[in-house]
Amino acid sequence: MKDWYQKSGEEVLSELHTTKEGLSSEQAKELLARLGENVLSEGRKKSTLRVFAEQFKDLLVVILIAAAVISMLSGNVESTVVIVAVILLNAILGTVQHEKAQKSLASLKSLSSPTAKVIREGQKLEIDSRNVVPGDILLLEAGDMVVADGRILNNYSLQVNESSLTGESTNVDKEDNTLEAELPLADRTNMVYSGSLVTYGRAVVVVTGTGMNTEIGKIASLMNATKEKKTPLQASMDQFSSRLALIIMMICALVFLLSLYRRMPLLDSLMFAVALAVAAIPEALSSIVTIVQAMGTQRMAKENAIIKELKAVESLGCVSVICSDKTGTLTQNKMTVQDVYIDGRTMAPEELDISSQLHRYLIYDAVLTNDSAIVEGKGIGDPTEYALLEMTGKINVSHHYLRDLMHRLEELPFDSDRKLMSTKYHLHGVPTVLTKGAVDVLLDRMTHIRTSEGIRELTAKDREEILLQNQRFSENGLRVLGFAYKEVDKNHELSLNSENGFTFLGLISMVDPPREESKAAVADAKRAGIRTVMITGDHKITATAIAKQIGIFEEGDMAVTGAELDAMTDEELDQNITKTSVYARVSPENKIRIVDAWQRRGNIVSMTGDGVNDAPALKKADIGVAMGITGTEVSKDAASMILSDDNFATIIKAVANGRNVYRNIKHAIQFLLSGNTAGILSVLYTSLMALPVPFAPVHLLFINLLTDSLPAIAIGMEPAKHDLLGEKPRDPKEGILTKDFLIKLLLQGALIAAGTMTAFHIGLKTGSSATASTMAFCTLTLSRLFHGFNCRSKYSIFKIGFSSNWYSLGAFLAGVVLLSLVMFVPFLSRLFSVTALNGSQIAVIYGLAVIPTIIIQMAKVIKYKN
Numbered sequence: 001m002k003d004w005y006q007k008s009g010e011e012v013l014s015e016l017h018t019t020k021e022g023l024s025s026e027q028a029k030e031l032l033a034r035l036g037e038n039v040l041s042e043g044r045k046k047s048t049l050r051v052f053a054e055q056f057k058d059l060l061v062v063i064l065i066a067a068a069v070i071s072m073l074s075g076n077v078e079s080t081v082v083i084v085a086v087i088l089l090n091a092i093l094g095t096v097q098h099e100k101a102q103k104s105l106a107s108l109k110s111l112s113s114p115t116a117k118v119i120r121e122g123q124k125l126e127i128d129s130r131n132v133v134p135g136d137i138l139l140l141e142a143g144d145m146v147v148a149d150g151r152i153l154n155n156y157s158l159q160v161n162e163s164s165l166t167g168e169s170t171n172v173d174k175e176d177n178t179l180e181a182e183l184p185l186a187d188r189t190n191m192v193y194s195g196s197l198v199t200y201g202r203a204v205v206v207v208t209g210t211g212m213n214t215e216i217g218k219i220a221s222l223m224n225a226t227k228e229k230k231t232p233l234q235a236s237m238d239q240f241s242s243r244l245a246l247i248i249m250m251i252c253a254l255v256f257l258l259s260l261y262r263r264m265p266l267l268d269s270l271m272f273a274v275a276l277a278v279a280a281i282p283e284a285l286s287s288i289v290t291i292v293q294a295m296g297t298q299r300m301a302k303e304n305a306i307i308k309e310l311k312a313v314e315s316l317g318c319v320s321v322i323c324s325d326k327t328g329t330l331t332q333n334k335m336t337v338q339d340v341y342i343d344g345r346t347m348a349p350e351e352l353d354i355s356s357q358l359h360r361y362l363i364y365d366a367v368l369t370n371d372s373a374i375v376e377g378k379g380i381g382d383p384t385e386y387a388l389l390e391m392t393g394k395i396n397v398s399h400h401y402l403r404d405l406m407h408r409l410e411e412l413p414f415d416s417d418r419k420l421m422s423t424k425y426h427l428h429g430v431p432t433v434l435t436k437g438a439v440d441v442l443l444d445r446m447t448h449i450r451t452s453e454g455i456r457e458l459t460a461k462d463r464e465e466i467l468l469q470n471q472r473f474s475e476n477g478l479r480v481l482g483f484a485y486k487e488v489d490k491n492h493e494l495s496l497n498s499e500n501g502f503t504f505l506g507l508i509s510m511v512d513p514p515r516e517e518s519k520a521a522v523a524d525a526k527r528a529g530i531r532t533v534m535i536t537g538d539h540k541i542t543a544t545a546i547a548k549q550i551g552i553f554e555e556g557d558m559a560v561t562g563a564e565l566d567a568m569t570d571e572e573l574d575q576n577i578t579k580t581s582v583y584a585r586v587s588p589e590n591k592i593r594i595v596d597a598w599q600r601r602g603n604i605v606s607m608t609g610d611g612v613n614d615a616p617a618l619k620k621a622d623i624g625v626a627m628g629i630t631g632t633e634v635s636k637d638a639a640s641m642i643l644s645d646d647n648f649a650t651i652i653k654a655v656a657n658g659r660n661v662y663r664n665i666k667h668a669i670q671f672l673l674s675g676n677t678a679g680i681l682s683v684l685y686t687s688l689m690a691l692p693v694p695f696a697p698v699h700l701l702f703i704n705l706l707t708d709s710l711p712a713i714a715i716g717m718e719p720a721k722h723d724l725l726g727e728k729p730r731d732p733k734e735g736i737l738t739k740d741f742l743i744k745l746l747l748q749g750a751l752i753a754a755g756t757m758t759a760f761h762i763g764l765k766t767g768s769s770a771t772a773s774t775m776a777f778c779t780l781t782l783s784r785l786f787h788g789f790n791c792r793s794k795y796s797i798f799k800i801g802f803s804s805n806w807y808s809l810g811a812f813l814a815g816v817v818l819l820s821l822v823m824f825v826p827f828l829s830r831l832f833s834v835t836a837l838n839g840s841q842i843a844v845i846y847g848l849a850v851i852p853t854i855i856i857q858m859a860k861v862i863k864y865k866n
């Protein structure tokens with residue numbers, strides 16, 4: 001049987017029951033229902049049961065089981081029941097959390113899933129790539145990701161990178177002819193394959209296979225194991241936890257031996273050791289880190305920054321340089337033609353006159369070397385191009401009419417490396433190449449000039465004149481396009497090598513105002529210790545003018561062109577890098593060098609990109625940022641963050657959120673670990689002082705898993721405040737657990753432990769050891785609940801206020817209610833080994849619990865003077 005590539009386009013179409021007009025929507029619906037979505041199945045996901053089972057692998061569970069057994073042996077059956085219930089509850093919570101995190105990652109993934117341009121019922125549509133079905137007519141252009149396998153029907157210089165499939169990194173030229181021979185995949189040049197990238201040209205393709213029926217699907221099914229990657233922070237927390245566990249085990253063994261030495265009964269000694277282990281292990285730590293990160297990405301998605309990799313959230317907080325595109329990111333990408341320069345003079349676009357032959361050629365060039373359209377008043381395609389159509393619309397020249405009248409023979413599409421676009425038409429019966437592009441590029445390729453007096457050779461003075469005019473426009477921040485044409489003989493083939501020998505027609509300048517929020521965002525970035533650098537394909541003078549308007553370019557700064565950059569050695573670049581705030585006329589390779597140079601200085605660099613060739617620079621940057629609206633699928637694929645509004649200001653918001661997430665995680669860790677330290681110190685103290693065991697394991701489990709989790713999550717929800725941008729970026733090499741941080745943990749833990757042990761002593765004096773234990777437990781629980789307020793911010797609660805985070809107040813109240821239930825509901829009191837307390841004992845508990853917080857708050861007031 002013949003393969004798709006061996007059949008003619010017509011054969012393929014009829015076999016797939018489709019035409020060049022595409023499928024009907026009913027057909028597409030039916031096929032989608034029958035064949036399934038166009039996605040690669042992601043291997044077998046872990047079953048819920050397996051995730052549940054994995055929760056028991058934890059060291060904590062082993063210790064808890066030991067605790068349950070010891071409790072049972074010591075005759076405390078209720079305690080055993082509670083511990084078993086806690087183990088189960090913990091496993092259920094862990095499972096639910098895992099599934100939730102998976103879901104939220106999947107929803108982020110779907111936000112960044114690629115789109116595809118298809119024709120259905122004769123209409124061009126942009127649909128989610130998941131809905132593409134065999135028989136769909138797919139339109140491909142440079143920058144697209146091929147989302148399904150297909151047979152090329154019409155080829156316009158299509159070049160594709162198929163490295164994901166063949167491993168071959170060079171671009172492959174495609175064709176639309178039928179191939180007779182049996183050929184290996186890489187030689188089937190009339191086919192495109194899912195997962196490849198369009199690097200150049202255009203093509204119309206009929207889809208032959210989707211989802212797992214594509215060539216990549218066949219391979220994917222072989223290597224389908226999905227691995228969950230941990231972020232550096234998660235990994236370092238895991239590492240920390242396991243190290244901590246080891247240390248704890250050693251201390252436990254020590255305490256156990258000490259108790260035995262003191263001739264304490266074996267079971268009691270074991271209870272000491274177990275209490276210490278339960279007190280010390282930060283059960284909630286790892287899940288809190290994950291929850292806070294997940295919440296952070298959700299918030300960022302709402303603010304138009306879609307995070308593709310969780311680790312980007314962490315790196316965002318360290319960003320110290322942002323390299324941003326100009327057009328569309330810093331500016332509005334709303335182009336409007338301002339002036340036309342033709343026949344040696346500048347005029348308003350309304351003055352163009354189609355009855356003049358000179359003007360007519362410029363108008364033809366503007367309308368025909370142009371792939372955009374205006375439909376129902378809305379521009380479709382490249383804003384630079386539909387600005388030209390709006391201009392001709394103003395003088396009542398219909399682009400629909402001109403395009404219907406004249407048939408495009410050949411084309412060389414625009415690309416930002418070449419900065420030109422050319423097409424071939426029959427104009428007045430003569431084959432003519434029309435071209436438009438960057439003036440400096442075009443000028444080198446022009447030999448003649450056309451004026452109202454006719455065509456003549458281009459003189460040095462003409463060149464000077466054109467350059468001068470270009471400069472005048474550029475100094476006002478205008479984007480300038482040059483227009484030229486040449487008549488050719490009928491056998492002339494349009495090729496990249498033949499884009500020369502043109503006759504100059506004129507210049508058109510257009511405004512693209514900066515986005516309103518750009519200036520403030522650049523100022524915010526500066527305050528936050530972040531350098532903004534403009535990297536653009538536009539002219540140096542235009543770029544500098546815009547950069548000045550929005551505060552990127554300041555007195556004494558440098559602007560460098562791609563060509564100047566090429567001439568610099570790495571050492572020269574290193575010397576100039578901090579002074580240069582504008583790079584103009586850059587190539588994608590230039591971008592990589594710029595990122596590299598900043599990174600050599602130890603900076604964490606964020607780089608934006610939208611083009612097909614930007615992928616390597618986006619990958620090289622620490623945070624590659626792609627444009628959600630105008631970006632190519634290729635750039636989105638390479639980026640770690642996508643801006644759904646293409647806006648520079650969104651990057652700054654994301655940085656603030658990234659800093660906030662990191663800070664909140666740090667504070668949550670501080671909260672959890674200082675609380676645990678208090679527990680450890682209390683147990684150690686009683687052990688050393690030969691006092692009874694202060695806590696039963698259930699007490700500590702109650703605190704660690706219930707009353708501590710709530711404030712920790714609330715701390716994770718602390719909103720981003722303006723002051724976040726007042727600090728310098730975080731040093732990426734600096735971990736969370738610095739010396740200062742550990743000292744703080746120890747001090748705060750010691751304060752809480754002191755309160756707890758005072759309560760314990762009072763309990764021992766006024767009642768039994770059971771009363772003392774209850775008082776110690778209640779004091780520890782309550783003081784950790786109060787401590788939740790201390791860990792919200794480095795500033796005092798008077799400065800940040802309760803109302804700025806209601807969750808924190810809610811968590812406190814919920815914790816107090818839970819504790820009261822345990823204290824006052826007899827059944828729960830029994831379960832949690834709590835005895836009844838009298839009024840004055842309760843007053844003592846509250847007093848002692850609040851004292852550490854009062855001291856910590858006073859210290860903050862003194863330190864930060866508020």
Ligand code: ATP
Nearest residue numbers: 325326327384414416419421436437438536537538
């Ligand atoms: P940025 O990199 O900031 O997005 P840009 O959009 O100005 O900048 P390019 O799109 O690469 O960069 O454009 C570079 C130059 O190519 C422009 O200055 C303009 O002269 C020319 N140009 C832009 N669009 C077209 C087009 N559609 N056809 C022909 N020339 C174009």
